[in-house]
Amino acid sequence: MLTVDEQRAKVIAATRPLDAESVPIAQAAGRVLAATAHARVDVPLFDNSAMDGYAALFSDVEAATAENPVELEVIADLPAGSADEPELSRGRAARIMTGAPVPPTATVVVPFEHTRDGLRTWDAPAVVITAPFREGANIRRRGEELRAGDVVAAAGVTLGPLQLTAIAATGTDTVRVHRRPRVAVISTGSELAAPGADLTRGQIPESNSVLLAALCAEAGAEVVSVDTVTDEDAAFAALVDRALDDARADVVVTSGGVSAGAHEVVKNVLRDRIEFVAVAMQPGRPQAFGRLADALVFGLPGNPASVAASFEAFVRPALLALQGRAGVQRPxxxxxxxxxxxxxxxxxxxxxxxxxxxxxxxxxxxxxxxxxxxxxxxxxxxxxxxxxxxxxxxxxxxxxxxxxxxxxxx
CATH class of the missing domain: 2.40.340.10 (MoeA, C-terminal, domain IV)
Structure with a gap:
């Protein structure tokens, strides 16, 4: 028998990342970067305030205390988004909100809570009662996080909400991602009946197609067809041809029909086209894998627990590798x-x-x-x-x- 690692290595060796495409970041959640994302602009884009307070000169307020407060004339009001650039001279300040551009001559931002009476009408004097701990306090400098051209996210990274917002914050609106693999799921067995159907003697509810479709979608694939078929060679062969020709599947995943019984439809139809092996795992010993045209084909056992374990061992790593994922194993x-x-x-x-x-x-x-x-x-x-x-x-x-x-x- 092959070990799990040996069979997985054969699968990964046959797998190549799919072509890349450009998509808007609003449509990129769950996709895998095909090209490193670089910052389009500096982050922050300009010197801005980290606090709601007053932009001032450090030399004016460095000795302020509650006993010896410093009063400043307020000459401007700067909300976030303001384009104003007031020039601050000695004894003057500008009321400023978080994220607003800092006046070019300002060397500190004093938070409202370090002033007497805190937030007041903008043209009232600012009375500073606590000195900033250093020059430049509460000012976020242009490019201190990233400079234009810096790497934001590397190729192979899966784009979740945090990665997408980081990319958007650098001024990028589209990303290069790998195409989602197109997967056809075929569940085999003459004993299978649709969930909810009235069962006759010998029948069982079909569940593998539900399991595999959900697992493939969770792994980032596009499930293009889901079928259940009896153990008739011609019917199964027709579904495989349809998956390859009509659905243009990159991956075909079957369940059942790969063991040593008398009615193993997958083995009967594909024994000369893909490899059938025994893998030293429990559950999931009988396995099949190979390529038909440009598609990867997986033949998994028929019991749901075997299907689930086999998917984790072989199919999921292949689906992630097709998408260019940097890591293909679960934590x-x-x-x-x-x-x-x-x-x-x-x-x-x-x-x-x-x-x-x-x-x-x-x-x-x-x-x-x-x-x-x-x-x-x-x-x-x-x-x-x-x-x-x-x-x-x-x-x-x-x-x-x-x-x-x-x-x-x-």
């Missing part, structure tokens, strides 16, 4: 478990976990399944999972209190 922690379980010898185990975050200094985990088990057939327990334990192949048992490698899902 990992080492946490103590409050439950014990066994692990199959020689296979890397993925156990859905429930995280206990009630103590911020000592998170702990336990299996999400009600009985603490981790079989491939388990599906209902996934509703309680917010992480996976990734148990190495050389570990056969996990005891209460053991530290385990935990892959965070949220």
């Amino acid at each position: 990992m922690l080492r946490l103590a478990t409050t439950a014990a379980w066994s692990s199959p010898a020689g296979r890397q185990q993925y156990v859905p976990l429930t995280l206990d975050r009630s103590d911020p200094a000592a998170w702990s985990v336990r299996p999400a399944a009600a009985d603490g088990s981790s079989g491939a057939h388990l599906a209902a327990g996934l509703a309680r999972a917010d992480a996976y334990a990734v148990v190495p192949a050389d570990v056969s048992a996990v005891a209460v209190g053991d530290l385990v490698d935990v892959m965070l899902l949220s």
Whole structure:
């Protein structure tokens, strides 16, 4: 059997970032930068006030105290957005609001709370009762955070709200991002019935297409088709052709039909076109992967727990690599478990976990399944999972209190 790392390495080696496109930053949330974003303007763009108060000369107010206040004549009122540039001479000040341009001759801003009576009508004298701690206090200088041309965010970064606002603050309105991968999802099995349908003997509710479509969308992909098909070779082959030709999919993800049974439709149709292997993992041992035309094709097992674990191990890293992501692995922690379980010898185990975050200094985990088990057939327990334990192949048992490698899902 291949190890998980060996199979993942084959997947990543076959994956190349998709083409880049320019999009407005208002449409770029969740996208991955294809080109480094540089500041278009200095940040701040001009010397501006960090406080609501009075712009003044430091030499006028450096000795001010409550016992020996300094009174200044106020000659201007400067709200944010003002273009005025009053010239301050000795004994004169300008009332100024946070973010407003500082007069060129001002050398300090005195906050309202360091004056007597604080905020007053703008043309009343300012009475300073607390001296600034240094010249230049409360003035944000032009370019002190970034200069035009400086790097704001590097290629490979996923654009969240914080990254987008930083880019916008530097005067940039468009970014170069990788195209979202187009994904076709195909769930196979003659036993599958639509959720909510009346079930006859031998049928089960179909859930893998729901799972895979949601996982792909969460990973930044554009899901272009979602289908369920019986174990008929011709019907499955037609869906694959449609995904490649009509939907122009970059990735096709199937579930079911890859094992050693008599009605393995994915293997029957694609055995000569992609590779079918056994991977030393539990759940998720049977896997298929390859390329058809320009598309990556993943054949995952049929049980929902196997589908979910296989997606995390192989499909999600590929989707992120297609988008040019700098890192393609989920965050990992080492946490103590409050439950014990066994692990199959020689296979890397993925156990859905429930995280206990009630103590911020000592998170702990336990299996999400009600009985603490981790079989491939388990599906209902996934509703309680917010992480996976990734148990190495050389570990056969996990005891209460053991530290385990935990892959965070949220």
